[in-house]
Amino acid sequence: MTKHLDMNRRQFAVTAAAVGGGIALGFALPREASAVVLPEPWKAPPAVAGSEINAWIVIAPDDTITIRVGQTEIGTGTITAMPMIVCEELECDWSKVNAEYASGNRSLRENNVYGRMGIGGSSSVSLSRDFLQKAGANARERLKMAAAAEWNVPVTEITAAKSVLTHAASGRKLTYGQVAAKAVPMRLEKDPAIKHPSQFNFLGKTDVKRLDTPLKVNGSAVYGIDVKVPGAVIAAVKVAPAFGAKVKSFDAASAKARPGVIDVIEIGKEKKHSPATFASQLNSGVAVIANTYWQARTALDAMAIEWDEGDLGKISTESHARETRAALDKPGGAIANKVGDAVAGLKDARRTVEAIYETPFIDHAMMEPISATASVTADKIEVWVSTQNPISVIDVAAEESGMSKDKIFCNTTFIGGGFGRRTVSDDVRQAVFLSKTMNRPVKVMWSREETLRHGTYRPTAMAKFKGGLDADGNISAMHVTYAGHSTPVLRGAALGNGIDDKNKIDANQLRGIRDIDYALPNFLVEWHAVQTHVPTGAWRGPGVCQNAFMYESFIDEMALAAGKDPVAMRRNLLRNAKDAGWLKVLNEIADKGKWGKPLPKGTAQGIAMTLDHGTICGAVAEVSVSQGGEVKVHSVDMGFDIGHAFYKDAILAQLEGGAAMGLSSVLYEEITLRNGRVVEGNFDDYRIVRIDEMPQVNVHFGGLTGGDKVTGVGEPSTVIVPAAVANAIFRATGKRVRSMPLKNLDLSWS
Amino acid sequence: MITLNVNGKNYNVDVTPDTPLLWTLRDNMGMTGTKYGCGISECGACTVHVNGQAKRSCVTPAGSVVGAQITTIEGLSADSSHPVQKAWIELDVPQCGYCQSGMIMATAALLARKPKPTDADIDKTITNICRCGTYQRIRAAIHLAAKNTKS
Numbered sequence: 001m002t003k004h005l006d007m008n009r010r011q012f013a014v015t016a017a018a019v020g021g022g023i024a025l026g027f028a029l030p031r032e033a034s035a036v037v038l039p040e041p042w043k044a045p046p047a048v049a050g051s052e053i054n055a056w057i058v059i060a061p062d063d064t065i066t067i068r069v070g071q072t073e074i075g076t077g078t079i080t081a082m083p084m085i086v087c088e089e090l091e092c093d094w095s096k097v098n099a100e101y102a103s104g105n106r107s108l109r110e111n112n113v114y115g116r117m118g119i120g121g122s123s124s125v126s127l128s129r130d131f132l133q134k135a136g137a138n139a140r141e142r143l144k145m146a147a148a149a150e151w152n153v154p155v156t157e158i159t160a161a162k163s164v165l166t167h168a169a170s171g172r173k174l175t176y177g178q179v180a181a182k183a184v185p186m187r188l189e190k191d192p193a194i195k196h197p198s199q200f201n202f203l204g205k206t207d208v209k210r211l212d213t214p215l216k217v218n219g220s221a222v223y224g225i226d227v228k229v230p231g232a233v234i235a236a237v238k239v240a241p242a243f244g245a246k247v248k249s250f251d252a253a254s255a256k257a258r259p260g261v262i263d264v265i266e267i268g269k270e271k272k273h274s275p276a277t278f279a280s281q282l283n284s285g286v287a288v289i290a291n292t293y294w295q296a297r298t299a300l301d302a303m304a305i306e307w308d309e310g311d312l313g314k315i316s317t318e319s320h321a322r323e324t325r326a327a328l329d330k331p332g333g334a335i336a337n338k339v340g341d342a343v344a345g346l347k348d349a350r351r352t353v354e355a356i357y358e359t360p361f362i363d364h365a366m367m368e369p370i371s372a373t374a375s376v377t378a379d380k381i382e383v384w385v386s387t388q389n390p391i392s393v394i395d396v397a398a399e400e401s402g403m404s405k406d407k408i409f410c411n412t413t414f415i416g417g418g419f420g421r422r423t424v425s426d427d428v429r430q431a432v433f434l435s436k437t438m439n440r441p442v443k444v445m446w447s448r449e450e451t452l453r454h455g456t457y458r459p460t461a462m463a464k465f466k467g468g469l470d471a472d473g474n475i476s477a478m479h480v481t482y483a484g485h486s487t488p489v490l491r492g493a494a495l496g497n498g499i500d501d502k503n504k505i506d507a508n509q510l511r512g513i514r515d516i517d518y519a520l521p522n523f524l525v526e527w528h529a530v531q532t533h534v535p536t537g538a539w540r541g542p543g544v545c546q547n548a549f550m551y552e553s554f555i556d557e558m559a560l561a562a563g564k565d566p567v568a569m570r571r572n573l574l575r576n577a578k579d580a581g582w583l584k585v586l587n588e589i590a591d592k593g594k595w596g597k598p599l600p601k602g603t604a605q606g607i608a609m610t611l612d613h614g615t616i617c618g619a620v621a622e623v624s625v626s627q628g629g630e631v632k633v634h635s636v637d638m639g640f641d642i643g644h645a646f647y648k649d650a651i652l653a654q655l656e657g658g659a660a661m662g663l664s665s666v667l668y669e670e671i672t673l674r675n676g677r678v679v680e681g682n683f684d685d686y687r688i689v690r691i692d693e694m695p696q697v698n699v700h701f702g703g704l705t706g707g708d709k710v711t712g713v714g715e716p717s718t719v720i721v722p723a724a725v726a727n728a729i730f731r732a733t734g735k736r737v738r739s740m741p742l743k744n745l746d747l748s749w750s
Numbered sequence: 751m752i753t754l755n756v757n758g759k760n761y762n763v764d765v766t767p768d769t770p771l772l773w774t775l776r777d778n779m780g781m782t783g784t785k786y787g788c789g790i791s792e793c794g795a796c797t798v799h800v801n802g803q804a805k806r807s808c809v810t811p812a813g814s815v816v817g818a819q820i821t822t823i824e825g826l827s828a829d830s831s832h833p834v835q836k837a838w839i840e841l842d843v844p845q846c847g848y849c850q851s852g853m854i855m856a857t858a859a860l861l862a863r864k865p866k867p868t869d870a871d872i873d874k875t876i877t878n879i880c881r882c883g884t885y886q887r888i889r890a891a892i893h894l895a896a897k898n899t900k901s
Contacts, residue, residue: 075844075847076845077845209842210842212844212847213838213839213842213843213844213847214839215847216847217830217835217838217839217843217844217854218783218824218835219781219783219784219822219823219851220824222782223782223785225782226776226782228780234777259766292773292778293773293776293777294765294773365881366846367785367793367795367846367879367882368785368787369786369787414847416785416846416847417846417882418846419881447789448788649842653842653884653887656883656884656887657845657882657886658883659883660880660885661882682788682789682790682792683788683790683793683879684792689883689885690876690879690885691872691877691878691885692874692877694883694889696886697886
């Protein structure tokens with residue numbers, strides 16, 4: 001906490017001379033005709049001179065309050081939720097709040113003033129709320145000081161509400177806008193206390209509309225792919241289809257002869273990435289530069305390119321699976337968990353159960369294909385991009401160009417989905433390289449096929465579970481041998497290609513197995529890394545998005561072997577759980593999901609629970625399987641414990657939508673490798689669920705435990721749905737699902 | 751050079767007739783509300799109206815719609831007052847929002863043809879993809895728009 005305090009003192013005490021250091025998003029609540037909706041949202045709206053109270057808050061004389069947002073809007077609601085948190089403490093009039101993106105450039109220049117700017121890990125609220133509340137409280141107290149000085153009364157006699165400062169004894173009032181300039185030089189002796197979530201009177205209490213919705217129903221929201229920069233040319237790119245292969249030759253002359261084509265440039269000959277940024281590396285490939293995308297794309301598609309692939313072509317889904325399967329039988333994996341003696345416990349067990357589960361590489365498949373625009377000049381770089389991490393954009397642009405970071409500006413656009421893919425800035429590196437090479441602004445655009453075939457995929461995993469039951473049918477021992485690709489994109493090469501050098505495990509990839517509060521007297525988890533040339537990274541709910549499926553399916557296998565009901569089994573496993581949320585969520589979903597209700601043959605419920613970034617979540621899915629094996633998910637009843645609900649409608653949206661993504665992952669999603677390259681190329685062979693397959697998602701808030709817990713909802717429903725569906729399928733058909741996706745399995749029954 | 755009528759105005763654009771309408775709108779006419787998602791008519795992010803019918807512009811050659819009335823999301827209404835847009839705002843449907851232009855255009859065409867669609871009509875007609883999974887709200891918003899549309 002001391003660290004936080006110091007950081008915030010520094011941030012709040014230093015009042016920047018320059019006002020308006022943020023990147024204005026140019027939109028406001030749809031409250032008045034004057035609300036500015038700019039087609040290019042990173043540009044500042046017509047300036048309203050205001051006073052910057054601290055790095056987050058600018059107050060104008062007309063009482064308009066601009067709140068800066070460090071967490072980019074990938075669809076989770078941050079552009080609304082972050083200002084709401086500031087507003088809670090600032091006690092301001094929400095109808096006069098504007099949101100704008102905070103500047104990554106400024107954060108780097110001013111000692112990380114905006115704190116953690118990246119988006120991921122369900123954490124925008126949980127990891128930002130402390131400093132955002134402090135920013136609001138700091139400004140509120142300094143506004144009070146300014147009013148107290150104005151009236152020459154003790155500051156303790158001033159109250160603040162709805163952007164108005166009141167001295168009750170004399171009946172005097174001033175608005176925030178009237179005293180803002182005088183609050184700028186005010187200094188606090190110490191940081192004011194911030195509210196406990198139980199004291200909130202705005203968050204969780206008010207129905208707030210999302211600020212960005214009006215821009216997203218009329219086509220005016222500008223995404224990275226929509227950016228128009230004067231003088232920019234379009235680069236269609238193709239990098240070696242087998243990851244890591246190199247360009248051998250290409251027919252530049254024929255491409256250059258086509259209409260609109262300006263140049264053909266080889267990329268990736270020289271690599272400038274560091275170990276920490278290797279996920280953004282410039283892969284070997286070719287860019288065709290033209291006036292329009294269609295000219296560039298058709299010329300690129302028509303161009304003959306030869307690749308030097310070495311032995312990469314020998315790698316396939318099957319070869320990788322054989323290698324992974326073999327690792328499961330190797331003794332001596334790195335120890336991830338050790339409680340009691342699982343090996344001895346299994347020997348002593350009354351009955352044992354063993355099963356192997358597996359999950360494939362999958363892609364984020366966000367709707368907006370990869371794109372980035374860069375303008376590199378002698379003294380400045382500007383980048384326009386859909387990014388989850390503006391700081392990574394600046395880091396990568398600096399590394400690629402050699403320019404110092406203070407001269408690099410990231411203009412974050414609206415973002416057509418992220419899910420973990422837009423964290424590494426590989427697109428930015430291409431744009432910076434090409435702009436520098438061509439000495440003009442360049443917009444890089446990947447086709448859907450290029451986007452799907454050059455992802456940072458969810459890693460593969462296989463796990464061998466051995467469980468033992470005692471005479472009472474309780475799990476007495478569990479031994480998990482896990483073989484999987486790690487996530488180097490997340491961990492950085494400094495950790496040995498994804499592996500934590502100290503413990504020799506990828507802890508991130510083991511979430512959902514090693515951190516569940518089930519009472520297992522003897523528990524051993526061993527890890528084997530099985531790497532390939534395939535780039536991997538964070539996919540919505542890293543690790544747990546596949547482990548919840550594997551682990552919770554096996555728990556149901558144990559329940560079956562013990563002759564126990566899956567809910568009763570879990571209730572027993574959670575008997576010692578330290579966090580009350582586990583049982584509260586379990587009871588909530590069993591109750592609201594009407595666990596055990598009578599259903600026709602071929603229809604059944606499945607239940608599952610897990611933990612994701614501190615959020616306990618659980619689901620009951622109702623699924624029918626036709627005798628021919630066709631799966632239909634009818635409903636999902638979702639429970640969760642995030643402590644407190646700050647922004648209820650955004651929570652509902654995340655849990656509803658996340659369920660669809662989880663459903664796609666269990667039904668269809670799979671990236672397969674042939675000849676060292678990805679087979680799937682588009683939504684015809686990489687299927688995503690559509691509206692006709694969307695189950696009714698019922699979100700229940702009864703699992704919330706309050707207290708000091710504040711966690712997030714970005715990932716939980718995506719990670720829990722596959723397990724609940726798979727468990728329902730077994731109960732409907734008698735067929736145990738031990739691999740995803742279901743499209744590869746014969747689920748027919750009679 | 752071809753002439754296209756988009757949102758009630760004629761535009762002379764310098765493209766070959768086989769250039770997809772999507773890229774003609776986006777690159778040559780600067781109308782970026784219509785989105786590229788797949789290029790093969792799978793996802794529907796590029797949906798526009800051609801003579802009132804929903805059409806996937808990524809596989810529609812510009813030369814094939816000369817003389818037709820083309821409507822894009824920018825021209826659906828002047829002020830987001832179309833019942834579908836209003837329902838989308840009312841229910842805060844979008845998350846990332848990238849697919850929503852296409853969703854809204856597909857829905858507007860459906861309602862023009864079938865003012866009170868059933869769930870089965872929606873399942874059959876709205877085949878666009880939303881990766882954020884906003885389908886539950888889309889369905890509710892379609893019914894709300896139908897309710898609010900004066901017949």
